[in-house]
Amino acid sequence: MRQLDNATYLTALDDDGLRDLHRYPDDLSAPWIRVNFVASIDGAVATNGTSGGLGTPADHRLFTILRELADVVLVGAGTVRAENYGGARTDPAQRDRRRARGQSDTPPIAVVTAGAHVDPSSRLLTDADVAPLILTCADAPADRRRALADAGARVLELGGSHVETAAIRSALGVLGLHRVLCEGGPSLFGQLLADDAVDELCLTTSPLLVGGASGRISSSPRAMATPMRRAHVLGDDDGTVLTRWVREPSA
Numbered sequence: 453m454r455q456l457d458n459a460t461y462l463t464a465l466d467d468d469g470l471r472d473l474h475r476y477p478d479d480l481s482a483p484w485i486r487v488n489f490v491a492s493i494d495g496a497v498a499t500n501g502t503s504g505g506l507g508t509p510a511d512h513r514l515f516t517i518l519r520e521l522a523d524v525v526l527v528g529a530g531t532v533r534a535e536n537y538g539g540a541r542t543d544p545a546q547r548d549r550r551r552a553r554g555q556s557d558t559p560p561i562a563v564v565t566a567g568a569h570v571d572p573s574s575r576l577l578t579d580a581d582v583a584p585l586i587l588t589c590a591d592a593p594a595d596r597r598r599a600l601a602d603a604g605a606r607v608l609e610l611g612g613s614h615v616e617t618a619a620i621r622s623a624l625g626v627l628g629l630h631r632v633l634c635e636g637g638p639s640l641f642g643q644l645l646a647d648d649a650v651d652e653l654c655l656t657t658s659p660l661l662v663g664g665a666s667g668r669i670s671s672s673p674r675a676m677a678t679p680m681r682r683a684h685v686l687g688d689d690d691g692t693v694l695t696r697w698v699r700e701p702s703a
């Protein structure tokens with residue numbers, strides 16, 4: 453029987469091995485957008501409105517490692533609200549490794565929101581070691597933008613009524629935040645896909661069938677077929693499958 457040459461048992465890998473498999477390309481001169489999602493076998497992106505019910509130990513382990521490797525965690529405001537996001541956390545060993553890679557101690561969370569619809573008293577502001585970035589628009593009410601700035605956020609106005617992908621990439625590039633980890637949600641991922649801006653996808657399949665009316669991991673008005681190369685498949689004993697897909701270079 454032929455076997456997949458890039459399929460492995462997760463138990464064969466320690467955290468250094470997992471970090472190696474998920475290294476960003478060296479010497480990036482522009483943002484590289486890695487997207488990470490967990491879904492059920494039947495494609496649901498949430499159960500009861502959040503992704504928590506889909507998590508497994510392997511998914512949590514990878515989630516932590518991907519955050520450690522990132523310069524910034526990019527996320528849509530819908531996910532921040534649904535999941536009550538706080539700031540990313542790093543422990544001393546992670547901070548040492550980040551400094552050795554020339555990174556700040558902790559990656560900021562960058563929230564994309566047209567309306568600056570983020571509660572200044574939410575965990576994003578009150579439970580974070582580093583100030584979040586709010587990527588928003590001129591049309592967002594000035595009092596909301598001011599309240600977020602007063603609560604400690606860095607508020608960047610990146611468009612009139614919508615934050616375009618090019619503006620996100622440009623703002624992160626100017627800040628030197630090239631190793632981007634996008635944690636969704638489906639609307640933001642859909643936009644990035646439609647704009648051909650997704651460099652790779654890490655997709656965890658949780659060993660669950662859930663039914664229900666939950667959506668898929670991407671949603672956009674316009675479809676865009678993006679050929680991807682399977683970089684690896686990792687299986688955990690509980691049935692979780694971790695996959696990494698990298699965009700095929702354009703011909």
Ligand SMILES: NC(=O)c1ccc[n+]([C@@H]2O[C@H](COP(=O)([O-])OP(=O)(O)OC[C@H]3O[C@@H](n4cnc5c(N)ncnc54)[C@H](OP(=O)(O)O)[C@@H]3O)[C@@H](O)[C@H]2O)c1
Pocket residue numbers: 488489490491496497498501502503506527528529530531532534535564565566567568569570613614615616617635636637638639640641643671
């Ligand atoms: N399974 C997983 O791994 C995973 C990961 C992430 C999310 N989720 C789930 O996905 C659901 C949320 O889905 P969603 O599609 O609403 O998430 P989303 O993409 O995080 O949020 C959409 C919202 O973000 C803002 N936004 C996104 N892109 C924007 C842009 N280019 N310009 C301006 N604003 C932009 C808008 O908010 P404003 O109204 O503030 O303008 C928009 O309504 C939740 O149930 C969550 O649990 C699952």
